[in-house]
Each structure stands twice: as structure tokens, then as C-alpha cells.
Amino acid sequence: MKLSFKINNEPKTVDVPDNMPLLWVVRDVLGLKGTKFGCGQAMCGACTLHVNGEAVRSCSYAAKFADGKNITTIEGLVSGDKLHAVQQAWLVEKVPQCGYCQPGFIMATASLLEKIPSPTDEEINDNITNICRCGTYYRIRKAIHRAVELNKVNL
Numbered sequence: 001m002k003l004s005f006k007i008n009n010e011p012k013t014v015d016v017p018d019n020m021p022l023l024w025v026v027r028d029v030l031g032l033k034g035t036k037f038g039c040g041q042a043m044c045g046a047c048t049l050h051v052n053g054e055a056v057r058s059c060s061y062a063a064k065f066a067d068g069k070n071i072t073t074i075e076g077l078v079s080g081d082k083l084h085a086v087q088q089a090w091l092v093e094k095v096p097q098c099g100y101c102q103p104g105f106i107m108a109t110a111s112l113l114e115k116i117p118s119p120t121d122e123e124i125n126d127n128i129t130n131i132c133r134c135g136t137y138y139r140i141r142k143a144i145h146r147a148v149e150l151n152k153v154n155l
């Protein structure tokens with residue numbers, strides 16, 4: 001099936017099986033390796049990316065649903081040479097341990113901050129449901145609050 005969409009603001013057309021998970025289109029067909037495979041069941045969130053601004057778990061999102069949409073991967077959060085506020089906060093707070101799941105957390109957090117610019121701890125708990133095997137949740141929460149502050153400075 002031929003699908004056309006924008007990924008990281010670049011128009012793309014691919015010919016893939018319509019039920020192929022978007023994750024594999026992004027990684028294997030388009031070569032964008034920042035989005036990770038975790039559980040394959042949309043539970044861990046390592047594969048999180050944005051489709052029309054919404055965080056989706058791409059391992060269970062059929063490619064056919066991306067047709068005509070705007071997709072953003074972790075590579076697309078950067079604006080020129082400037083990191084997204086969430087990426088900056090992750091570095092400042094030294095969030096990653098192994099780092100494997102962090103692109104998914106960053107994408108989920110960027111989506112959250114678009115909807116709730118200054119989330120409470122409870123709102124973070126309710127909205128960021130990704131899983132980190134290394135248990136960096138304390139640093140993740142600190143980084144989310146840091147990103148809020150960076151966003152205020154960057155206004």
C-alpha cells in the first residue's frame with residue numbers, strides 16, 4: 001500500500017503493507033533509529049512518537065493510519081541546532097541510565113507539555129505511563145519540571 005505523510009516536516013511516500021506497524025516504517029524503511037522497539041504490545045512506551053501532535057505507541061499503530069498525517073520522531077524535536085526544552089532538561093538532570101527507553105519518555109513528555117504546560121506530579125503520573133527498567137523515575141520527574149521552567153524562559 002502506498003502511503004504519503006510528513007515525517008519531521010519532510011514529505012515521504014512509502015510502499016509498505018498497510019498493517020505494518022508504524023515503528024518498522026520509521027526504523028526500517030526510513031532509517032530513523034531514535035524510536036525504539038520495547039515490548040511490541042504498546043505497554044512500555046519506548047516506541048512513542050507523535051502523529052498529528054498526539055503521542056502514539058508506534059509498535060501497535062498500523063502504518064495505514066499514518067497516511068496524510070504529520071509524524072514527529074525524537075529526531076524531529078530538534079529545531080535547527082536547538083534542542084527541544086524536554087531534551088535540554090533530560091541532559092541537565094542526567095536522566096538516562098541505560099537510556100534505551102528515554103526517546104519514548106521524551107516524546108511522551110513533549111506531548112504532555114503541549115496539553116498541560118505546567119503539570120502537577122499527579123498529572124505527570126496520570127499521563128506519563130512509559131516504563132523504565134532502570135528506574136530513573138525520580139530524575140524523569142525532575143526533568144519534566146525542569147522542562148516547564150525552560151519553556152517559561154524560552155517564551
